Amino acid sequence: MTDVAREVGVTAKTVSRVLNDEGPVAVETRERVMAAVRKLGYQPNLMARNMRVGARDAAIGLVIPEMGNPFFGTVAGGVEGVIRERGLTLIVGSSSENAELEHSLIATFLARRVSALIVVPSAGSDHRRLRAERVAGLPIVFLDRPPVGLTADNVVSANRQGAQIGVAHLIAHGHRRVGFVGDLPAALYTRRERFQGYRDALSLAGLPFDRALVDSGHDQEAAARATLRLLALDDPPTALFAANNLASMGAVLALSRSGRRDVALVGFDDLPLAEALDPPLTVVAQDPAGMAAVAAELVLSRMDGDRSKARRSLVPTRLIVRGSGEVPAPRT
Amino acid sequence: MTDVAREVGVTAKTVSRVLNDEGPVAVETRERVMAAVRKLGYQPNLMARNMRVGARDAAIGLVIPEMGNPFFGTVAGGVEGVIRERGLTLIVGSSSENAELEHSLIATFLARRVSALIVVPSAGSDHRRLRAERVAGLPIVFLDRPPVGLTADNVVSANRQGAQIGVAHLIAHGHRRVGFVGDLPAALYTRRERFQGYRDALSLAGLPFDRALVDSGHDQEAAARATLRLLALDDPPTALFAANNLASMGAVLALSRSGRRDVALVGFDDLPLAEALDPPLTVVAQDPAGMAAVAAELVLSRMDGDRSKARRSLVPTRLIVRGSGEVPAPRT
DNA sequence: ATGACATATGTCAACGATGACATCGAATAC
């Protein structure tokens, strides 16, 4: 900036004024400054600008478990789309579902003085340490899963209700033994909520809960094995509810590999090729882009000074009927 | 930092020394400083640190077309994994395949003084403007597609060879009329290369090239329509080559919706549920994580002072045979 | 005892930008 100033024959302050459309500047000076800026290829140093008096970095930090997972990728894209309009940049880190990594990412973001944080908590993480930041007024929004040990804004899917509707759909097709294929660890918030929804549906229909019909796996192959274990039971389920996208894929794989077309299946979270599967996969779809948008808007309103009480936003889910959930229960 | 210093009764410089393990510091002082740091919850301000003497931001900027696409999501995750070990943070922006947005993202990253750039170019973008930065020594690596109007490091898939192998696989199963479903715009580097590979395979097998067998669509539904148009020809193809993941999904959908199980299909780029499709989808798999790692390592070596000539890395592809490519050609 | 040297800490300036306040001439007001 000093170079530009020297080139034009003014002070850095005048250049600053031109670049920020601030205060009165003679038209001719403005033009000469702009010319020099172009000539020297000057670009303002955002780091220096942001460093001034307590100012924060014009960026928001986002922590997600995994970037390759389209659910979280879509979340990241949704957040970026909203904040970009405000001139904010997105800084991302993936925690690999590791609480320690999540914490170190958050620490890095805080050290960078980001303007806000959006966090998808990992299993087992604890957010007590963020209390001071929250008190200091830093906007923090939790996404997909609520914070632990801290009261703060959060945006989650209608997990319980969605799962209940999905399972009810299976029951409506005559199934009385519905298996549950979930995630590990079982302590995960989403898994817990969806499991509750599963039980809700059972009891609403007057069906007994059978612990033997619940199995888990934390990746696609593990979920496939869990599915096979359920089908190998003496009194096996005639329908399955898969509580997340990996579990769905695992169940689909297991059914496809074993050629079982007589088992009904409803998955939680939509898949890109769900329609092309045989049978097409019925799912309870979430709205990752919508959740991201809600979270980002919430962050922006907090940045604008909204000091109201921390709130939870429930983002609705939607049952998409495609065929796999409509496989009828076998006659007994 | 001043607060910590005051608390302990030393100067900021001493605190700085403790935090950076620099110079001699009395053990007792070190401990008292650390205690004060914990007590006050002090966190160093990275922006101020990075601002010193020409230093760059300890972050690298990544521009990808779309975060929701697992291919690019995996790329982002791969890059982050490598650079994190070096204490670098990832700043991401998505260009939505829009050259102007890509440019403005790059400009933002430059203003932030990122330590390096990794760019997946959009269709139609021009990178001439980055010449000055390159000359100034900023590491810039292009990923998946080469730069335009600029010589710089780039990491791309073995598109042409991979496509050739995929199409040859179809020809080996007796197909003489192989359709090509590609992306729009046709000017896209990857589409062009894969198209060349397609033609290579045809001529190696002594088959004629028929312009009528080439169609395109730039999203899943458009690709599905293109597929249907090809199948509706008077002399239709008996096999299809889909030149990217969206085209593959479109083709799969079109075949599944129209119940055509007699058409062979090979896709470029693997899909999560490829194995669960009916028939399971044969693909030429790319290695997004591998590409990301190569690009990130390249960036790091440039940051370490590697001033050698710009180079291109070709990342191999792999044919994964699953069934859809083995549908035999009908007898004539 | 005296310099040479290491150890432990301090002082100061600088990175790039911008708020607060100052200056100076010209235009307007009375």
Place this chain on the structure above:
DNA sequence: GTATTCGATGTCATCGTTGACATATGTCAT
């Protein structure tokens, strides 16, 4: 014709941190 205001620009200090250099003690060899 002097006072007031405004327009255009400059001066200075500051944000948080760290390099370069300085100072102050203590240790040791001669």
